[in-house]
Amino acid sequence: MFGCLVAGRLLQTNLQQIDDTHAIFELPNASSINHVCVFLIGTIPFPDGYGATVHLHWPGRGFQLLGMLSNDKPSSIFRLRSSFTSSTTTRAFDSSSNPEMLSDASDTTAVLGIAIEPLAQIFPQIQSLPSQNQQGPTAVDSTTVARPPIDPTLLAERIVRHLFNYISGFASSQLGPDVAVPMGIIAKWYEVFMSKVKNSGTAFLERDAE
Incomplete structure (x- = not known):
C-alpha cells in the first residue's frame, strides 16, 4: 500500500507490517538522509474517512510526527535533517507497537512509521505540530501540512x-x-x-x- 523513496537511493518496498493499522520502513545510514518521500502505491486506497500519519523514530529520541497522507494527498516529501525537537510529538507509535523494533535500532538506522487513523483524529495532530515544523527549510516541507476538509x-x-x-x-x-x-x-x-x-x-x- 505504501512506498518510500530516500533521495539518492533506490525505491524502498520493504514495508514491514506491524498490525492492521501500523507499518514501518527501516532507513539505514539515516544520518546521511536529507529528504524522504512517502506515498501510496495506488493499489489500495484508504477507507472513506481515513488517512495515515507519518512518523520518524530516531535512536534515542523516540517517534516524532512528520505529516500525513490521504486519498486526496497520496504523497508527501519530508525533510528529516534538523526536523527533531527535544521531545516526541506523537503517541501513535510507542514501544508497545513493536518492542523489538526499538531495541534493534542502531545508531545509524532510523524507522519511518505509518499509522492509519481516522481523518478526524489526524487533522488536529497536524495542526498541533510546532510552527517550525510547518514552515521553513529545516523541518517538514510546507506541502505536508494538511488543512481541514473544505466545505x-x-x-x-x-x-x-x-x-x-x-x-x-x-x-x-x-x-x-x-x-x-x-x-x-x-x-x-x-x-x-x-x-x-x-x-x-x-x-x-x-x-x-x-
Missing part, C-alpha cells in the same frame, strides 16, 4: 466555476450563448481537471476563486 458546497461551487471558465474560453470561436456544449469539450475539461487534481490536489481551485 462540500464550496468545493462543488469551485468545480462548477472552473468548468464554466474553461467552456467560456471557447465561446468566442466555437460556441455561442445559445449553442449546446459539445461533449468533446466536456470530456477534455474532465481530463485536464483530473490531471491537475492528481498532480497538485485541489489547491488550484482556491487560486481560481481569488
Whole structure:
C-alpha cells in the first residue's frame, strides 16, 4: 500500500507490517538522509474517512510526527535533517507497537512509521505540530501540512466555476450563448481537471476563486 523513496537511493518496498493499522520502513545510514518521500502505491486506497500519519523514530529520541497522507494527498516529501525537537510529538507509535523494533535500532538506522487513523483524529495532530515544523527549510516541507476538509458546497461551487471558465474560453470561436456544449469539450475539461487534481490536489481551485 505504501512506498518510500530516500533521495539518492533506490525505491524502498520493504514495508514491514506491524498490525492492521501500523507499518514501518527501516532507513539505514539515516544520518546521511536529507529528504524522504512517502506515498501510496495506488493499489489500495484508504477507507472513506481515513488517512495515515507519518512518523520518524530516531535512536534515542523516540517517534516524532512528520505529516500525513490521504486519498486526496497520496504523497508527501519530508525533510528529516534538523526536523527533531527535544521531545516526541506523537503517541501513535510507542514501544508497545513493536518492542523489538526499538531495541534493534542502531545508531545509524532510523524507522519511518505509518499509522492509519481516522481523518478526524489526524487533522488536529497536524495542526498541533510546532510552527517550525510547518514552515521553513529545516523541518517538514510546507506541502505536508494538511488543512481541514473544505466545505462540500464550496468545493462543488469551485468545480462548477472552473468548468464554466474553461467552456467560456471557447465561446468566442466555437460556441455561442445559445449553442449546446459539445461533449468533446466536456470530456477534455474532465481530463485536464483530473490531471491537475492528481498532480497538485485541489489547491488550484482556491487560486481560481481569488
